Amino acid sequence: MTETEIRSAISQAVKDVREKNPMAPSITNTVTQDFVANAQLAVGGSAAMLYLADECESIAKIAPAFYINMGTAMPFYAETLPKAVQALQSNQTPWTLDPVGIGLSSLRTDILRQFKNFKPSIVRGNASEIIALAKLWGLIEDSGGQVRGVDSTEKVSSAKAAAIALAKFTGRAVAVSGEEDFVTDGKEEILCAGGSELFTKITGSGCALGGVMAIYLTAASPFIAALTATTMFNQAGTKAAAEVSTPASFKVHFLDSLYSLTADDVANNFRVVGSMETMFDFFG
């Protein structure tokens, strides 16, 4: 895709969602559900969070996209998650996977191992999570190392190979979030700039980003959906951090900015940095 094609696809995705108010239901952690739902609504989408296996199955059949975040697994997730993902695949419903807490328990590991067969449309995580998932799926060498619950202990750049391996395997998109954000479909590799350090001082911006990616899956390819949500978060975060410098106010301004961004803003201010070797001529 050329730069112009990417900008145009992003603009179209933003517009479509604002017009159609699509719902991307979620199985997601209890800590950040409010933030995820409000972010989904702010960009023009609609939200519903679910726990029951049969409800996830039935809504996966009619929803245009889905979001799965394993942040606060409960015992019944052992039934809910596999059934939901099975239904998503049967209905070819696109979905975003956020492998939060990968490695914390055998329940999570078992479920995430099963997910290998169900190729999520987008895998979104911090560097540690992306590396851990690529190892779990046997796509990169497991040289040991630890994952620290929900926080990243790795730089985004360190997850590049893992992200590309995952994207090549799924044939869809992978997004690594951090100070900069790396988005790839296994061929294109884009490193996005923007955002704010204040994202690390509030809880759930990663979850909200995953939930918004699922909203854009209703209107664009996985790669464009991941890119659209990523650049919107970066732009809204930059704007909010220019207005306030403390975390709770930042969260309010961030959501407000997410709501106010126009399709033109998003597409025109989409910024790429070229610090990775594969980027040198991307927008050259």
Place this chain on the structure above:
Amino acid sequence: MTETEIRSAISQAVKDVREKNPMAPSITNTVTQDFVANAQLAVGGSAAMLYLADECESIAKIAPAFYINMGTAMPFYAETLPKAVQALQSNQTPWTLDPVGIGLSSLRTDILRQFKNFKPSIVRGNASEIIALAKLWGLIEDSGGQVRGVDSTEKVSSAKAAAIALAKFTGRAVAVSGEEDFVTDGKEEILCAGGSELFTKITGSGCALGGVMAIYLTAASPFIAALTATTMFNQAGTKAAAEVSTPASFKVHFLDSLYSLTADDVANNFRVVGSMETMFDFFG
């Protein structure tokens, strides 16, 4: 009731709650618990959210009112909800039912069908939910049609017959929330105006409204409780939307306004619109 009697009863309910700080415990969805609790506190009430069947039974015996919202059903709700409702009836504790997600699963349908025998003091929902519940309880003809999870796909006016049928059946009150809000006890029919389009851009205002209705059930009849909460939300929403135009700021200003409204404000600014045929001479 005359207009003067209604305004006086609303004023009294607002005052009583601010004086007595009554608690209305909830079984409610995990997404919006924070919003529900903060709205209940803002009007002067107190909050507690519960999941365990025996805790709901024991608190239903001592609480002056209760709120049940089925938004994010979990497997153990199959035991918790029927036991809670049984205890509420045994103790004649008034309660508000929010039939969110009606039709999504057999668990929800089974429980909501059982609730027919336990006549909630207030049923609050959007138009789609009210219509679906009236159909499930066999009170209006089921001509098919779909309910879309948590969002309304119907206009408030389309739920008028369903709301009246439900209210006649329970002998209590029903509130349909939307761009305008319809409140009925089966005899009186009031359509309230106000609020803001921004309510649709934040998650949980319907849940918060149901939770606040439960607070007013401690101080007024179901009809007055539903009316008081509805007009407070409309007034606070109108005020907030006059101050800010983006959703996250709107939510903060809305809760602040809910806290600041006086009993006189609420009773005097209570606005009714007469666009439905039965309204023509209501406040004439």
Place this chain on the structure above:
Amino acid sequence: MTETEIRSAISQAVKDVREKNPMAPSITNTVTQDFVANAQLAVGGSAAMLYLADECESIAKIAPAFYINMGTAMPFYAETLPKAVQALQSNQTPWTLDPVGIGLSSLRTDILRQFKNFKPSIVRGNASEIIALAKLWGLIEDSGGQVRGVDSTEKVSSAKAAAIALAKFTGRAVAVSGEEDFVTDGKEEILCAGGSELFTKITGSGCALGGVMAIYLTAASPFIAALTATTMFNQAGTKAAAEVSTPASFKVHFLDSLYSLTADDVANNFRVVGSMETMFDFFG
């Protein structure tokens, strides 16, 4: 400890947490998880909320501290909580216990009775909860009386004997939150002033305080950790209430203030009141 030693220890704890970004995972209620996590992040810590027994066991082994709040018990807590606490003890991981809802059900009572053998580093609660726990553990005489769910019906001063009895038993610290806050390790007894009446108009400030105490357990003794979190909440609450006078804005300003307080602020503005007999010469 002298006043100077206490101020110095508080200052050090604030600095250490901002530098090291320690994680205190939680088993905590679903209503206020967002507030707890954001408060933990605002002071420089890191958050993770968990439900599964084996996850709690494995994270208790590596986390530097832990927070347990029983606000919204779910059926599987019967397994999760005892296993978590067992793992905390085996690994000598310090933890804060918030006995919310004590007395509401046999599940809570059974679990809290078991906790007597596992001596929490800090017990934090309102006066009613502290009295109820001291009675449940047989440390003070049970003359009857009621606990009202999550709200305190008792004055802080009425819980003084219970708090001291609990602290003598655990050999660690107990904090009673209310209009004033009492912190004791069984020997030192400090009554802190500050805060704002607005804390009672938002949900979860007690939970957030408990969660932040757990963060400071990674950097200080239980007594200093409880004192540091208490004075930070009082100072940030006073500051926020000087800026705004409505609850939702207060919550935003409070979290922002928590983030902005420096170690010097916290240590120098640490205010003690001497209204209890044991206090007369504390800072004399």
